Each structure stands twice: as structure tokens, then as C-alpha cells.
Amino acid sequence: MTAIIELNGVSKSFGGIRALRDVSFTIDQGEIVGLIGPNGAGKTTLVNVMTGVTGATAGQVIFCGANVTAQRPYQAARRGIARTFQVVQPFPRMTVLENVMAGALFGGADREVNVRRAADIAREQLEFTELAALADKPAGSLTIAGRKRLELAKSLAMQPKLLMLDEVNAGLNSTEIDRALALVRKISERGVTILLIEHLMKVILSLAQRVLVLHQGELVAQGDPVAMVNDRRVIEAYLGEKFARRYQEGATGA
Amino acid sequence: MMRLRCSVFAVWILALASTPLWGDNYIVHLAITIAMYSTLAISWNFIGGFAGYPSFATSAFFGLGCYVGALTQRAGLPVSAAWLCATAGVGIFAGLFGLIILRLRGHYFAIASFGLVEVLRLVISSSDSLTGGGDGLNVPLFHGGPDFVARIFLAVMVGIMVIAFAVSILVDRSRLGFGLRCIEQNEDAADMVGIDTTRYKIVAFVLSAMFCGTVGGAYASWTGYIDPTDAFDAIMTIKTPVMCMLGGVGTVLGPVAGSASFLLLEEFFWSHFLAYNRAILGAVIVIIIFFLPGGLLGIADGKGPRASFRRSLGRWLKGGPVAVP
Structure with a gap:
């Protein structure tokens, strides 16, 4: 499989706030990749950097072999x-x-x-x-x-060629979500690579082949969706250290 | 629908162009003024209507066109070449100025464009050696009697108006027009679907300037004398968008209907209520724009003036916003 998009050490600061720190990953042609992380983790900033809405402070975005780090949004749209x-x-x-x-x-x-x-x-x-x-x-x-x-x-x-869905299911009821899921699957079958930004684990687990986890601007983990949902770092990112421990003790105790 | 609009326009052009056959010099003069303002309003519509950028630069382009036309004519160029120079010169100027000013949005853009009128007026007033400063400039007069000259300039102004209208229809139906309407509604989203918003806005700004330049050049030749206060008229720069709002912003026929009804109302109140004509005209325009946000053409859109009026009045009585299109 060939990579459609590749990020090399992408960082983005807003003044003193480091929204993205040294993020690197690749997405292959035809994949459905999930991007998760708690509120404020930098998910939307990451998409903004990938589409040229905001420039990266450091690092590179490579799309289909071309360096597109400095592109404007309309150019991203025309590239696909x-x-x-x-x-x-x-x-x-x-x-x-x-x-x-x-x-x-x-x-x-x-x-x-x-x-x-x-x-x-x-x-x-x-x-x-x-x-x-x-x-x-x-x-x-x-x-x-x-x-x-x-x-x-x-x-x-x-x-x-690459479609990024930023919380396409937020604010929908469960029937509507099921319809949306079917739709995303159909789009993927057409050969479109999909990056799915989601809070709903149901969506991630049923669609994504691979998951990237963002926490405080850093890519803390990536891998198989089921493994990721049970990964200690991921649970910590969402619940904090103390509750993560309690949650896992509870899970093993039961 | 498009055929209907074009036929309405054609009938109106015939009415304007035939005034020397049935009207006196006053009527012909009025027809020339209507054609001139129609061109200014059609031009404004490119940037203010299609792209939704409220420009107050009309007088700046018109005044610059006056001076480029007058100066090139004084330098010995034939009249038509001078008008072409005015068109091209003002177009290029708008392109360069647009590069800077179109980074601004909303009120900021409006203020900056209005500032342009004042700055150009002051620059031209103080460049005595070239422009004659506050004393103004004489422009070579046309030979022939007043009737003949009026007919020539009627033909010229109506001709420019027809060209501007044709360009406006082309833009309305093209990718350019579609893209400008996207920018008007949501500029960020327009950028996201692949519209090069900066380039589109500059093209719209240049289109909104060019014909103002032509009309300015023609106006200078018509009156035979221009000075900075006449050429860079602050009232004209406000009248033009009001005309578009009166007729229907962002529509092809709106600026034409708006400028015609504005000027006819203005003449009517002027001749019947000499003392209070401005106050009455102002009140009538405020009422029309207040209660018919879609302009006069909004009436023709089938919803009917009464329904639109009642809705707006209802919103107003409840204390809500009135002019929701």
C-alpha cells in the first residue's frame, strides 16, 4: 500500500500554546483511519494544518508525494x-x-x-x-x-482522494448515526481514503481500521481500534491518571 | 426568466434611447443621467451585490475616470481613445488597490473604500501643476449645437450601460458569478470548496471599477469642465449602493430598476416639493428598503409586496430585525 498523506514532525503554536507537538504519521490509500482524543487535544487544529487553514509552525505535510505544507485551503481542495x-x-x-x-x-x-x-x-x-x-x-x-x-x-x-470528516456524527440521534455510518462505508467502498475525527467510540470501533490518539497536541498512541480503546495511555488521556487507575481496577475486579 | 429580464431591459433601453424623438432637452438630459447612474449601479453590483463586499469606492473610480479621460484628451488623444484609457487606467488602479483593500471584510472594507474617494480628491486637488487643482480642468468641447451633443452623449451613455449589463449577465451565468455568490454567503466555506477567493474578489472589484472609469471619461467630455468636488462626489458614492438596494442587490435587473426609480423619484420630489424634497425622498427610500429588503424586484418574485411588507412590519412591531431577506 502507498501512503496518500504523510506528516513529518508537524508542530503548531498559537502564541505560548503548543497545539500540536511533533506529530508524525502516514495514512495509506483507501484506509479508514480514526483520530480520537479528548476536547482540546488538537484534532481540529491538525485537520486545519492538513488543509492549509492554518500554517504549521514546523514540520512538513506530504500529499501524494508533494510537499503541501504551505498550501492555501482552495489549493488543498483542488488537490483532492x-x-x-x-x-x-x-x-x-x-x-x-x-x-x-x-x-x-x-x-x-x-x-x-x-x-x-x-x-x-x-x-x-x-x-x-x-x-x-x-x-x-x-x-x-x-x-x-x-x-x-x-x-x-x-x-x-x-x-x-482524501476526505476528512470532523465530527460528522456530533448532534445526531442514534438512527441518524446508523445512516451516517452506512454512508461513510459506501464512500470508502468508492476508494476514497477517510480520516474520521470522532468522539463516539461506537463509530470508531465499527468503521476505523486504525486509530490515532492525540493528547495535548501529541500523538500518544496509534494502532488497532480495540487495542487502543483499552490502552492505558488512551484511558488516561480521557479520564486522567486517577480515574484511569480506578476504571482499570474496576474492569479487572469485575 | 432570463428572456423576460432581457426583454424588459431592451424595452427600457429603447425608451431611453428614443427620448430625443419625443421629449425636450430636459427629458434627454434626464435619460443621459439615468443611463450614467445605471452603469454605476450595475458596476457596483459586481462587488457589492454578487460578492457582498459593500464598496463605497464608486466616486473614486468615476472621478479618476474623469481625470484620466480629461488629461489624455488634453494631451491630444482622440475622444474614444481617451475613454478607453480611462477604462483601462481605472481598471488597473482598482486591481492594484484591490490587492491591499480586499483583505479587509465588512465594515472595514466599506470604510477603506470610502477613504479612497477622499484621498483621491485631496491628491488631485493638491496636484495643481497636472490637474489644475481646485480650479478644475477644461475639456475640449464637442462641435455642434446642444441638441446634437446631447444626442451623441445619450448614445454613448446608453451604449456603455448596455455593455455593462451584458457583462453582468455573462458573469451571473458563469463560474465567476457562482463563485462570487459563494463568497457573499460564506467566504471561508468558499475557500474550502476550492475557490481562489482573493483572485475572484479582485476580478469583481476591477469589473466594478472599469465601467465607472468609462462613464467618468464620458462625463468629463460631456460637461466640458471637471473639478475635484464634482468628480469625487461623496453623495454619488452613497447613492449608487442605495439604488442597488432599492432595485434588488445581487440581481441582474435590480441596479437598472433601482437607479431608474431613484432618479425618477428624485426628479418628481424636486419639482413638486422644492423645500422638503430631500427629506421626502430620504423617507421614501428608507421605507422601501426597510420593508422590502429584496428591493423592488423582490415584489416581482411572486411573493407579493403586501406579504413581504406585512412580514417585515410584524417583525418590526415585535422589535426584531426587519431587513431579513
């Missing part, structure tokens, strides 16, 4: 790096269809997409994400679950 936002970012007064068309028109490496072709691509993606019935509604009128789907459809219309 797409992301969804934790806080959804629609074009509120455009229709659902037009939102997805924006992804098809401007994202992705194919510069030949005209407005009519973009509408066709957008309709396909709406069909795929089961939003077709809402195509002519203004994006601002969708429910949260609908908006998350719209983010997905928009990212998919960009025909990405």
Missing part, C-alpha cells in the same frame, strides 16, 4: 483534500443543489467542469447521500442531520 466541518458551513441562501454544485465546480483536479456538468455531478451526489428530495430547498432550512449530509455531499462532489 476535502473536509467537513464540526460546525457546518453551508451557503445558507443557496439551494441544496447549488451548495453541492459549488463543490463540483471549484473543487477537485478536474478544471473542465462547467455549470451544467456541475449540476449533473451534484444531482448524483444528492442521490447518493439521500438528499435528492430536498434539492431545491434553501440550505439554511435543513435540520442538523440534513446539513451534515449536505456537507458530505458537497465534499464528495469535489471528487476527493
Whole structure:
């Protein structure tokens, strides 16, 4: 398997706060990788660095063999790096269809997409994400679950090679989560590499082939999802040392 | 829908262009003014409407166009070449200035663009040796009687207006227009889907400047004399966005409808209520914009003025925001 994206010693400081410290990992073509860590661990900052929203203070981001550390967000989009936002970012007064068309028109490496072709691509993606019935509604009128789907459809219309899903399940109920899970699986089957940023262990355990654990800006562990969930360092990161000990004593005692 | 808009526009152009056949010189003069302001409003719409950047730089571009046109004409260039120089010069200036100013957003951009008008006015006023300073500049006059000259400039102003409108339709239907509308709604998200927002905004800013330059050059030749206060008019720079809001911001026909109705209202109140005309005009415009946030074209969109008015009034009575489009 070949690496699609590779981070070498990436650090990011905001003034005195070191949001990322010397993070290095690779993601292979076609993988589904989970990224977990407690609030404030630097997960979103990591995605921001990978998409050029914020520059890295040190280190390199290599995408498909090219050094893209200094790229701007629109360049990342054209290279085939797409992301969804934790806080959804629609074009509120455009229709659902037009939102997805924006992804098809401007994202992705194919510069030949005209407005009519973009509408066709957008309709396909709406069909795929089961939003077709809402195509002519203004994006601002969708429910949260609908908006998350719209983010997905928009990212998919960009025909990405790497798709980063930032808490795509946050704020959804369990039926909606099941639908979202099925959708992510279908996207992966199309050959898209996926980085999944998640708090919900259910999602990580059922989708991710490998998990990266971020704690206070450092990559503290990576490996098999089940092993990671039971890893002492991971439990400590989430619960703190004292409760981690109690939790593990409880687990062995029972 | 597009065909309907184009036919409405064509009828309006015919009405303006045919004024010498049925109206007196006052009517022709009014038609020239309407065509001129329509071009300014269509231009403003590129940056203020499509991209949502509230520019107050209209007078800066118009005034610069006046001076580039006047100076090149005085230097011996034929009139049409002088107008082209004004167009290109102002376009290039806007491109360079846009590189700096388009990093600002919202109110900051608005203030900076307004500052441009004042700065240019002061620079031109104090460059006596080149621009004549506060004494102004004489521009070579057209030969022929007043009727003939008025007809020439009517044709010129209407011609520029048609070109600006055509460009506006092209932009509206193209990737550029789509991208600008994305920027208007959510600039960060636009960046994320792959729109080179800086480049798009600069193109929109240049488009919003170019035709103001042409119109400025033509205006200088029409009046035969320009001075800094006339060329860099602060009222004009505010009138233009108000016209767009009156007609419908971000639509193709809105600026045309807005500038026409603004100027016709202005003339009407001027001739009927000499003492209070400004106050009445101001009140009418505030009421229209307050209760019809989509502009006059919002009425034509099928929801009906009464429904829109009632909704806005309801929100206002409850103390909420009124102008929610």
C-alpha cells in the first residue's frame, strides 16, 4: 500500500500554546483511519494544518508525494483534500443543489467542469447521500442531520482522494448515526481514503481500521481500534491518571 | 426568466434611447443621467451585490475616470481613445488597490473604500501643476449645437450601460458569478470548496471599477469642465449602493430598476416639493428598503409586496430585525 498523506514532525503554536507537538504519521490509500482524543487535544487544529487553514509552525505535510505544507485551503481542495466541518458551513441562501454544485465546480483536479456538468455531478451526489428530495430547498432550512449530509455531499462532489470528516456524527440521534455510518462505508467502498475525527467510540470501533490518539497536541498512541480503546495511555488521556487507575481496577475486579 | 429580464431591459433601453424623438432637452438630459447612474449601479453590483463586499469606492473610480479621460484628451488623444484609457487606467488602479483593500471584510472594507474617494480628491486637488487643482480642468468641447451633443452623449451613455449589463449577465451565468455568490454567503466555506477567493474578489472589484472609469471619461467630455468636488462626489458614492438596494442587490435587473426609480423619484420630489424634497425622498427610500429588503424586484418574485411588507412590519412591531431577506 502507498501512503496518500504523510506528516513529518508537524508542530503548531498559537502564541505560548503548543497545539500540536511533533506529530508524525502516514495514512495509506483507501484506509479508514480514526483520530480520537479528548476536547482540546488538537484534532481540529491538525485537520486545519492538513488543509492549509492554518500554517504549521514546523514540520512538513506530504500529499501524494508533494510537499503541501504551505498550501492555501482552495489549493488543498483542488488537490483532492476535502473536509467537513464540526460546525457546518453551508451557503445558507443557496439551494441544496447549488451548495453541492459549488463543490463540483471549484473543487477537485478536474478544471473542465462547467455549470451544467456541475449540476449533473451534484444531482448524483444528492442521490447518493439521500438528499435528492430536498434539492431545491434553501440550505439554511435543513435540520442538523440534513446539513451534515449536505456537507458530505458537497465534499464528495469535489471528487476527493482524501476526505476528512470532523465530527460528522456530533448532534445526531442514534438512527441518524446508523445512516451516517452506512454512508461513510459506501464512500470508502468508492476508494476514497477517510480520516474520521470522532468522539463516539461506537463509530470508531465499527468503521476505523486504525486509530490515532492525540493528547495535548501529541500523538500518544496509534494502532488497532480495540487495542487502543483499552490502552492505558488512551484511558488516561480521557479520564486522567486517577480515574484511569480506578476504571482499570474496576474492569479487572469485575 | 432570463428572456423576460432581457426583454424588459431592451424595452427600457429603447425608451431611453428614443427620448430625443419625443421629449425636450430636459427629458434627454434626464435619460443621459439615468443611463450614467445605471452603469454605476450595475458596476457596483459586481462587488457589492454578487460578492457582498459593500464598496463605497464608486466616486473614486468615476472621478479618476474623469481625470484620466480629461488629461489624455488634453494631451491630444482622440475622444474614444481617451475613454478607453480611462477604462483601462481605472481598471488597473482598482486591481492594484484591490490587492491591499480586499483583505479587509465588512465594515472595514466599506470604510477603506470610502477613504479612497477622499484621498483621491485631496491628491488631485493638491496636484495643481497636472490637474489644475481646485480650479478644475477644461475639456475640449464637442462641435455642434446642444441638441446634437446631447444626442451623441445619450448614445454613448446608453451604449456603455448596455455593455455593462451584458457583462453582468455573462458573469451571473458563469463560474465567476457562482463563485462570487459563494463568497457573499460564506467566504471561508468558499475557500474550502476550492475557490481562489482573493483572485475572484479582485476580478469583481476591477469589473466594478472599469465601467465607472468609462462613464467618468464620458462625463468629463460631456460637461466640458471637471473639478475635484464634482468628480469625487461623496453623495454619488452613497447613492449608487442605495439604488442597488432599492432595485434588488445581487440581481441582474435590480441596479437598472433601482437607479431608474431613484432618479425618477428624485426628479418628481424636486419639482413638486422644492423645500422638503430631500427629506421626502430620504423617507421614501428608507421605507422601501426597510420593508422590502429584496428591493423592488423582490415584489416581482411572486411573493407579493403586501406579504413581504406585512412580514417585515410584524417583525418590526415585535422589535426584531426587519431587513431579513
